[in-house]
Amino acid sequence: MLLTVLELIGIAVFAASGAVAAVRARLDVFGVTVLALTTALGGGIIRDVLLGVHPPTSLRNWPYLLVAGGTGLIVFWFHPHVAKLRRSVLLLDAVGLGLFVTSGTTTALALGATPYAACLIGMTTGIGGGALRDLLLREIPLVLRREIYAVAALAGAIIVAVGHWIGLQKGLVALTGASIIITIRLIALWRKWNAPVARGLEG
Amino acid sequence: MLLTVLELIGIAVFAASGAVAAVRARLDVFGVTVLALTTALGGGIIRDVLLGVHPPTSLRNWPYLLVAGGTGLIVFWFHPHVAKLRRSVLLLDAVGLGLFVTSGTTTALALGATPYAACLIGMTTGIGGGALRDLLLREIPLVLRREIYAVAALAGAIIVAVGHWIGLQKGLVALTGASIIITIRLIALWRKWNAPVARGLEG
């Protein structure tokens, strides 16, 4: 139950990151909606394909589509000033990454994957949606450009797997894992924005 | 039976769109063939992966490969003047979209997917091949740039799902759905080509 709520919040956040990136790329309302859907549902569909869940969960339950598409439309109408869009994508992406890595790892464990496989599938779930978003907009994916993107995802996935192994309450474990991923990413972004920029690559 | 014929026509049309796009990108005969195959078979492979059909239909039946590869080669030898290639890709893409969305939706329904999931999988089948084509050529996919691309696909998928639900003849339903998608897309293209161009984005 808590897991479903976390997953839906993650979908809304990733949908928003896709929609903001699409607005920034000057797509129209339809392109924005499609990119919001792809970003939000892509990671979960990859997870279900890897785990053999047919058809994927998000294609069978209408709340997933509704949350993702609705968020995309809301962002389209009320998006912030263009100057702030780049930061918004990165902030939303950090939150979505945290929620998706932990819900992906938890789902994989619940479906019988080993802790090792569950960590990798959880990481793929979290990274996949954002990578699709960047690929479709012809940008090199964040996971290749940001120093501690994959490491943050790995840390959160390991925390979830260890938490399950020692039998802690699942919702608590998922929240802890997500918080750590989000914190690591936000610190990395904050340090970058406040650091002297040598390489002309900042946010 | 009619469904298989529609699917093979859709494969030929999508293969032609991939081959024309590849000729336009100045690829050689091997690149043109590979892109024709990817565009033509990509959507169906994504559909089978989402539905859990292993191995995918088009990798088990040689007519699929033969039609796709043969069309690619024919286009390579007899392609129209370069100036007309952009329009050809868009026209062929419209026909392929119509045929693939409806055959994808029908296949998903036949394999027991709910109408809701079948619509989404049908749309993904139709959009997937063209998106792969554009991604491999480093273009932003049509579905993100063209206003009513996803909406046309959705309309056709819903018609097929409703037609099955009220028990109409399947071939007739598929043809109707495909015709509507193609008509919507052609009207959109025709209006764009004849409209005053404000944004420098026309065909």
Add this chain to the structure above:
Amino acid sequence: MLLTVLELIGIAVFAASGAVAAVRARLDVFGVTVLALTTALGGGIIRDVLLGVHPPTSLRNWPYLLVAGGTGLIVFWFHPHVAKLRRSVLLLDAVGLGLFVTSGTTTALALGATPYAACLIGMTTGIGGGALRDLLLREIPLVLRREIYAVAALAGAIIVAVGHWIGLQKGLVALTGASIIITIRLIALWRKWNAPVARGLEG
């Protein structure tokens, strides 16, 4: 057994090709590692998804990840001069292509795919990892730009399928197929590098 060794060598070689391409694109150590993993494991994951192996082999066995990630890190620390990187990617890609096409075809046959399907899945296994590498770095994939890339893969896959059909020893067949693919690709690269360059496209 021999097959697993061939597959792990293929993973190391493809990981190196991904890492070198990432160094060339000036990614940092984390980006290099992620691209090494994606290139090395991508083809096998696509193969397992097409064959319905859940979760994919490389996400269940730690040696795969260890070899791929370790190779990526080694390349990052000891990579050759930047001027030679382009050739290194192409040479490593040729070896990886040979090993992956034949191990992919053999795996598909062992899991009950028909020879026809096994050839196509083996080709996809070999081409997939490199295509992901190029897509993530925003380059048009080698398979679309190099004349006899797909043809070399096809030749090796057919040799493996025919070898199995007439009952030859599997390891021998795989080695022969891989050697032929690698030889074809190296000859093609060597001729290109030594030929007068008309089109400004050489390595």
